[in-house]
Amino acid sequence: MREPNWLRLFPAADFRWSMSLLPGDGRDFFSHSRDGEAILRQRRRQLADRPGDYAVLPAAAGDLVAEVLERFEAWQGRPFRDAMDAGTSLEPDWVLLRADAEGVFRVEAGLVCFPSHWSLPEKVGMSLEAVHGPVPGLNDALGRQIGIFLAKLAPGSEWERENWGLSANPELDHHPRHRWPRLTGGETLAEVWIRLERQLLVRLPGGGILFGIHVSCHRLDEVAAAVEGLSERIARSLRTMPEGSARYKGVEKARWTLSDRLTASAR
Numbered sequence: 104m105r106e107p108n109w110l111r112l113f114p115a116a117d118f119r120w121s122m123s124l125l126p127g128d129g130r131d132f133f134s135h136s137r138d139g140e141a142i143l144r145q146r147r148r149q150l151a152d153r154p155g156d157y158a159v160l161p162a163a164a165g166d167l168v169a170e171v172l173e174r175f176e177a178w179q180g181r182p183f184r185d186a187m188d189a190g191t192s193l194e195p196d197w198v199l200l201r202a203d204a205e206g207v208f209r210v211e212a213g214l215v216c217f218p219s220h221w222s223l224p225e226k227v228g229m230s231l232e233a234v235h236g237p238v239p240g241l242n243d244a245l246g247r248q249i250g251i252f253l254a255k256l257a258p259g260s261e262w263e264r265e266n267w268g269l270s271a272n273p274e275l276d277h278h279p280r281h282r283w284p285r286l287t288g289g290e291t292l293a294e295v296w297i298r299l300e301r302q303l304l305v306r307l308p309g310g311g312i313l314f315g316i317h318v319s320c321h322r323l324d325e326v327a328a329a330v331e332g333l334s335e336r337i338a339r340s341l342r343t344m345p346e347g348s349a350r351y352k353g354v355e356k357a358r359w360t361l362s363d364r365l366t367a368s369a370r
Contacts, residue, residue, distance in 0.1 A: 124264050157278075168199070197213055268298040271287075
C-alpha cells in the first residue's frame with residue numbers, strides 16, 4: 104500500500120475544499136497495510152458485536168453487492184463468500200451509490216467500520232448533497248463538480264482523493280456513539296493525530312459507484328518532522344480555515360495553538 108503524499112495533501116496555499124483527484128489503483132487501495140492484522144481483528148470484533156452500526160446490506164442492493172464482490176475478487180485474486188466476508192477480510196470501508204430516476208446519486212448500501220463522526224445507517228437513502236450537508240461550504244464549493252464527475256465517470260475507471268482531519272486519539276472507529284473528546288488546544292504536537300482518509304471512486308458495470316474509504320492515523324509531530332516544509336503548510340491550513348470548517352473538523356479550540364506550535368517546530 105502506497106505511502107501518503109503529505110505535500111500534496113497540504114499544498115502551499117490557504118485552506119479550501121478541493122476534489123484533488125488523481126488516477127486510482129483499486130488493487131493497491133485494498134491491499135494489506137503494515138498494521139493489517141490488527142485492523143482486521145478490530146473489524147471482525149465490531150461486525151460481530153454491533154453489525155447494525157456498521158453494515159447496511161439490503162436485498163434491493165444485491166446486484167450492486169455482487170458487482171463489488173466481483174471487483175474485490177479481481178483485485179485480491181480470491182473469491183469472497185458474501186459482503187461480510189469481504190468486510191472482515193479487507194481493511195478499507197466501502198459504500199455503494201446508485202443514481203435515482205432523476206440521476207441523483209444516493210447511498211444504497213455499504214460496510215463502514217471506521218467512520219469519521221458519522222453513521223452509515225443514518226445516511227442510507229440520502230443524496231450526496233444531503234450527506235455533505237453538515238460540512239460547511241462543501242456543497243457550495245464542490246457540489247456541482249461532484250455531481251458532474253460522478254455522472255461522467257466511465258465504467259471501470261478508478262479515481263482517488265484524500266481528506267484529512269486532526270484527532271486527539273489514534274482510534275480508527277469514530278462512530279458518533281463513542282463521543283471521543285475533541286481537541287482542546289492543550290495538546291502537544293505528539294498528542295495530536297492526523298486522521299487521513301484515502302478515498303477510492305469506481306464505476307461498477309451496472310452504473311452504480313463504489314466509494315472506498317481507507318482510514319489511517321499518523322502522529323502529527325512525526326509527520327511534520329519527516330517532511331521538510333510540511334509544518335508551515337499544516338499551520339497555514341489551520342490559520343486560514345473558515346470558522347465553520349474548523350468547527351466541523353473539531354479543531355476550533357485548538358487550531359491557533361497548534362499552528363503556533365507547528366510554526367515554532369519548523370525553526
